[in-house]
Amino acid sequence: MTFYLKSRLILSIIFVLTLFACQNQTEKAFVGNLPDDMTRIWIGAEYWANPLQDWQLNNGRMECVVSGGGRNMYLLTHEIDSVPGNFKIRIRTGKLDNTNDSLNKGWIGFKIGIKGEFDDYRSSAVRGQGFPVGITTSGLLFIGKKDSPIQKVKTSFDDILLELTSSQKEDKYILKLAAYDKEHTLISEIKRTDIQPEWIEGGIAIVCHNGDLTEFPDKRTYSEYPVWGTAKGTARGGNVRFWFSDWNISGSKISVHKERAFGPILFAQHTLSNGILKMTAQMPPIGKKDGQIVDFQTKIADKWETMAQADIDTLSRTATFKINYWDISKDIDYRLVYELYSAGNRLMPHYFEGTIRKEPLDKDEIVVAAFTGNNDLGFPNNDIVESIKYHDPDILFFSGDQIYEGVGGYSNQKSPLDKASIDYLRKWYLYGWAYRDLMRDRPTVAIPDDHDVYHGNIWGAGGEAMPEGLSGADAQDAGGYKMPAIWVNMVQRTQTSHLPDPYSTNLVGSGISTYYTSMDYAGVSFAIIEDRKFKSAPKPLFPDAKIWNGWAQNRKWDVLSKSNVLHAHLLGSAQLEFLDSWAGNWSKDTWMKVLLSQTIFANVATLPEEDAFSDAIVPKLRVMKQGD
Incomplete structure (x- = not known):
């Protein structure tokens, strides 16, 4: 009898172990x-x-x-x-x-x-x-x-x-x-x-x-x-x-x-200004049977309730929300909800969660983490992300070049339109993949620069299209945008549609939208400007300078006496009007003003005389040590 019980016990143990092993294998399996x-x-x-x-x-x-x-x-x-x-x-x-x-x-x-x-x-x-x-x-x-x-x-x-x-x-x-x-x-x-x-x-x-x-x-x-x-x-x-x-x-x-797993809600960016929340959810290229809207939800009485819905743009694959009268006095958890057509040929819900932090009006110090030139040479930039988390900034500011043409490998594809859009998006997704855990609960300002629109340099010339038949530096020096307006607008939607509403809704040049605006947050009034879009190109203004990639190649050309010309633009008249209005407005408990731009307006730099025809020597210059 004892032997029988022991045998049955041994068999039971073997069965349990076998069952556990099979279950473990099943859990590890991918189908x-x-x-x-x-x-x-x-x-x-x-x-x-x-x-x-x-x-x-x-x-x-x-x-x-x-x-x-x-x-x-x-x-x-x-x-x-x-x-x-x-x-x-x-x-x-x-x-x-x-x-x-x-x-x-x-x-x-x-x-x-x-x-x-x-x-x-x-x-x-x-x-x-x-x-x-x-x-x-x-x-x-x-x-x-x-x-x-x-x-x-x-x-x-x-x-x-x-x-x-x-x-x-x-x-x-x-x-x-x-x-x-x-x-x-x-x-x-x-x-x-x-x-x-x-x-x-x-x-x-x-x-x-x-x-x-x-x-x-x-x-x-x-x-x-x-x-x-x-x-x-x-x-x-x-x-x-x-x-x-x-x-x-x-x-x-x-x-x-x-x-x-990454998606289908890849990441989200938001701003909070004057009690208005704006958020953009970034989606992948979805299909016709997938959901076409994204829900924005918050918890009310411990139950998730939908506060807003947004359609997914067919080119930028973004869904943008605007919610007025946001309660800025407390942290509020949110989630985005989306239904993806999945295995079994049915729609399945997916979620992306975060927190809208209370506006830090009681803080004496507002911390802004600033980024620029986001190549993928160190992707996913874990050292940067961990350092930023340590400082726990109130605001994130990405000042341009969130992508470069070579990000993710495989060069770039500039046509046809939808393929060119997806080519940009796959690079843009790496930006969100690296920083989304920082962005999900902090206001984020991102503004595109030259490489974001597939330029090595850009003089936007008021948003005009670049003259046809040119390429490379010759095309850039002529002024305007290489890529079509519909593609440029797609890029701007991915990066700026969550910003406060733009000062002007008028299209400029070849049909490009503008996004310059102000953001009032925590007593600080930020002007967010576009210093590339309206800038005049130097080559048409100074033919005697023999401009190449923005640099004068004619050593006999005197920059001091010949560079001051009429009808050259830096910010454009409408944007200057906006800045005049913004600079004089100190309402809503504003105690500080900050201007955010892609580039600085003036730069004093020296280069070796023999290499002063471009900035190609800059990455190769010796890095000075303390005491040099």
Whole structure:
């Protein structure tokens, strides 16, 4: 009897442990379920697409719709962990083009062990390097490198299943890659037994690559000065366009990080001025079956109540709220609510929460954290974010260049309009991804500068369009905007639509809106101006100076005697009228005034005489130390 009870107890323990282990494996598993009856550009919150505009969700499949180097879909919520164990990754794939044309050189499959230069999953998603595993378009399976003795697979690439499995042997791993046809018949498989743990531990992505396979080095190296713009091997071209579906990941070596999902409400910015709250929610490129509005809610009697709704703009993908008579005397929690069309072909609610802080009218000191030149060379800028949190500022001010043309890699795309908009948005999203936890509960002022509108320099000439037929510095020196007004307005909506209402609603130049305004907060009156949009270009004013990129190339031209001309503008007459009104208004307990602009109006600087034809020497000048 005792033996029987002990046996039953042992069996019960085994059953519980087995059940727990199975449940743990299930919790670690990833199943890439997607809605199967819709099309949209943005795949979902679990993914980061590189680059965004070259991918789409189409009836349950992820499709790489533009051929090019380094196209990949990074999984944010799961990774291969640095613990003992095993994993399995599976994906179905096939070529998009239903033709018999031969494929260009390239490969499809996975990258595993993806790591960025900085210890953060966002760095890995955007600029990370990983261990390649897959099949070349010539039919060669590979694990990290091509092994010529392996026999090539004969396949039309219409529908194949790739399955990568791992097993551990002492301090190394064994990887096996198998390819199956659509009837699940094994086509070919290979195995590699010398895999170091550090090669494969990290992020996971699916890859669709046009070009040569870059074999994995034994050790990752990062450029001392990263490439601005197009990294080697990422240009558009070729015909390597594939779909992917049924992405499954499982195993004891897989870790889950659901909190890393990004979206669909990506981030929000707000201002509070004279009791008026304005907030803009930034959304991804949604589809027709997704929700088209965002709700703004606050808690009333411990219940969330909708205070406002806003439509999502079809180009900027923003939803902007304006709420009058806001209670500035206390902290108020808020949440944004949005319904996304999801797996199971149904709308599912998603939330983004934050706090509108009480207006600090009782503080003797108002702290403003100021940022400028937000490139991605240190993305996601954790050191900056942590330092800002330490100082706990009352206001955030981003004075321009929230993006650069090369942010996120893959250069930039200036046409057609919607693709150009998404190209900008994927760069802009990195700004929000880095700073959203600071912005969700602090008033934020952001104003675009030259690089935000794809300029190296800009003299806006009153918002006019740049003369046709010019490019580069010649185009900029002529004055005006390179990009069309509708695109510039899209950029301005993403960055400034949450600011207090503009002083003037008139369009200028080629149809560009203005946003210069004032913000009264905590006894400080801020003038937020546009010192680029109305500025006259120097080249048409001073032909004898031989201007190039804003710099006089004619050494005989006397700047002191010849640079003072009539009809040159800096801020424009309407903006000067606004500043006159603002400067004289000290109402509403204003005790201080601050002017916020993209650039300073005057700068005394010296350059080596032989290099004084541009500022190209500036980044190369010696950094002076104390006592020099």
